Amino acid sequence: MKKLILLAVLLPVICVFAQNKAADPDLVKRTEEWFKNNPNSMPHWMTPDELERINEIGKGFIETQPPVGPVRQTAEFERMQSVLIRNPFGIPVDFIKQLSLVTDVVTIVATTNIRRTVINTYLSAGIDTSKCDFLLAPSDSYWTRDYGPWYVVDGNNTVGICDFIYNRPRPNDDDIPVQMAPFLNEPLYGMRVSHTGGNYMTDGMGISASTQIVYEESLSQLGVSAEEVDQKMNDYLGIHTYHVVQDPNDTYIDHIDCWGKFLDVDKILIREVPSSHPQYDEIEATAAYFASQISSYGNNYQLFRVNTPNNEPYTNSLILNDHVFVPIMGTAYDAAALAVYEAAMPGYTITGVLNNTATPWESTDALHCRTRGTIDKEMLNIYHVAQVLNKDSSGDYGINAKIVSYGSHTITSAQLIYKVNEGDWITLPMTLSKDNYTAVIPHQASGSQISYYIHAEDNSGRVENHPFIGQADPHRFTLTGGLEAPLNLTVTSSLNSALLDWDPVAGASVYRIYRSADPYSGFVFLNTSGTDSYTDTTVSAANKYFYYVTAGDTK
Template identity: 45%
Template sequence: MYFLFSILYLSILFSENEKSLPHYFTEEELINKSLIYSMSRDTEPPLSPVRNIAEFEPMQGVLIRYPFGISTSMIQEIAEDVIIYCLVSQALQNSAYNSMNNAGVDMSKVEFITGSTDSYWTRDYGPWWVVDGNKNIGVVDFTYNRPRPNDNAAPYKVSDYLNTSYYATDVVHCGGNYMTDGYGISASSTLVYEENNMSNNQVNQNMLDYYGVHTYHTVEDPNNTYIDHIDCWGKFLSPQKLLIRSVSGTHPQYNEIEEVVSYFESTLNSYGEPWEIFRVYTPNNQPYTNSLILNNKVFVPLMNSSWDDDALDVYEQALPGYEILGYTGSWESTDALHCRTKGIPDLGMIQIFHNPLNDIYEPQIEGYNVLATIDDLSQMGLVYDDLKVFWKNNSSSEFMPIQMSICDIDIPDCYQSNIPPQQEDTDIQYFITAQDYSGRYDRLPIAGYYDFSVVATQLFDSGDINMDNITNILDVVLIVNYVLGIGELDPYQIQLSDLNNDMIINILDVILIVNLILEN
């Protein structure tokens, strides 16, 4: 009876407040803060193993709310690539449509999920996504840490609209105070412990059972604000990279921020390696870490500050190949565009997992082994001929493909290929691609490339295409057949054939190899 009264009370209290509720607790909400716990929808956890999907994985859409918290120009940009899922009350749906349509948004990319909301912080109350033991994507809900029943109901509405599984834990939490690497490591401020009526160990167990989080980093919030959200000072950029704000030594929070940096420097990523930590300068508490990674784009909040360009540069250095886009708005140090958007994952994505190669300082006769696990959640089947590694070195103008094959070691869904040994010291850039029979084509990283440095492995001289330590007419036959399209060469043989280092094997290389033979 108390539960029904509480929900009814809260619904009446907030039903008319779609435009007015702030990010922080109102005075009335503080009085009724205990009613948060009546909003819980605890269910059994998903079938294990469970994997929590990260922000930087393939997304099919973005969840926003009307009245908007972001500009229609940003909505227009998002809709160029993915679906806009817009939470809106039935009474305001026409207004939402007209607002976007008048701004030039592609309305074929907009879908409305009807129902009242209390605020536009979809990051904080929106759905968290997992892949369960049946390899299905579903929602695992939490109890929103504000006594706002309409917002708290949003994850269920989204799950119902998309026809996905729905689970819920009674952990009180919010999305702005949570980030995950997609491999079982997550992080929050200690607010998550403070706002729950259970022990820290019970919170951690819930995170393991419902989200597959085996390592939960919880740190004291270094910003000393009312919000204590991790996205106000840090962000996982990938399973290997972490962005943390920086300030001058005279800033009142300098010591606290550097303590957080030291903490993460003492921890390891999911592959047992140190984090690659990037710093973005926020001298006046600019919310540069409060960005949205959306497939191959990164949306960064700008403050019309002299430090805006430097912030964009940091993202470009950390995520080479991504399109970095800056947007102004009604941002605050505690609230920017990440707080007001929430990615919706591609429900049939191709999962690609790979630990990027590190610099290699010894010659590698077998080349450089690229190993990845690739799994199509569409369950339509992988197109094996399209599982490839694309690579290039300092002399290359274009990426060259190498076919992947099933791994020699007994790992499910494991594929590998070898980037050939290099004739000289060089940097290598590469990425992995996969296609399935649903028509999906995914790559890792989603944009850009991985890179590592190698030293030369002098195995054979240029022109010795058959690798018998003699350059002769047999090598000429091989290269001619390749140029004519009646013969194949492996990636290392192609390197040996490219005598003019233009990354194209043609008649010019044939002439050079003939001259090389005549000179000898």
């Protein structure tokens, strides 16, 4: 049977090779070798046959209206109810068992007979099959990260799926988000952008990043311009700041997860190589770029580096609730890579994962590429712009959060837990006013460091913290003399922009602008300005916006 499948896959490819005289001989050889070892999955790259069928990408795709705003795309480091994988597998079965100990596992299978076979495999491996579910659908490959669904939350706090056009002519893979929508009983939205999940990371608060292929392929495959891509990202995903950069690795795949990863809203991991590495300058320039950018919390990104001297895929990891699974290679560099994650993500369980199967980890394809978290559709969400910048010590310190159950469950507890310097943790109840929970930390002496996190519970039994890991890695800010808040903020709106003006503040060299669709909560860092005005060009005439501005003496 295996040989028959191999012939069924290879024969059409061989015919195309014979017809396509211009096919790259190295690509032909690499593709033939792939199918000899992996007859049940397309490779990560486009085959010579697929390169001849690029015009099929997006064929039959139906773009829908965007979700009702304001829309928010969820991040990898939020609560997941399951993880999506595909059979035939691209990951070791013992790793699937590890996943099942953290959350449920959904496996894509082509037939009911295959489902029975997979269940038997799971039982033999000691996997609790009560934590396993199956999506019965055809697929072309095991890269569920690349073609799997993206999750969004609309203005009614309903979780849905945003489908994009997969940047490969693989109709079965491209259809998986469409199949997942009824499987999860979630609404489906279609965004006409050529994309792939391995080339995307987002912070859950309106900032995302990709390499340049999202622009290049959307234009060449669909005729969608870079400006149109940006607008669609805003309309369908709520992305107001999209960092699109050149791929510093300069590989065939051009995926961002081969060199970088958001670990949290204001934390980013980027690979590091020796100065003798051919891509050293490009990688360092990319690291410097992100280190200079402002996160949704208003601070510069905390930059973490992981040494990859032999192009190890250490950034190609999976964050799954309070666990992080890191691909390791069985070399002397593994321990240092795991130590970087432990330093960057205190409180998380960091686990190295070897892959000695016929589909080993590669520099351009590893653990993250072959898994995809499924957001908890009834998540207890704590939306909070963390206070991480220095604050004026002259008054009290209000902490605000919007706490919502996406499952419409009742919030039973909301607490602010804080400490001053190395003192004891103090718990304050948060009071609710117009969907906004607030607690006030009393005045403390200048020079004090405040550490805090928010804790919430609902009557479904869900318990969440912000930041996700809670007390092990709390938010922190330091009290200083500070600057006064800008006065007399005015907003002058036009069709597609809003002009903000305010009184200058003595000693201020930078102003930070925050925006929300709600006057009481949900404010997200938008941008900085070096003057006493700013023009917001990411607005829509159909929506209302609220702003506030802070002053600072450094960027």
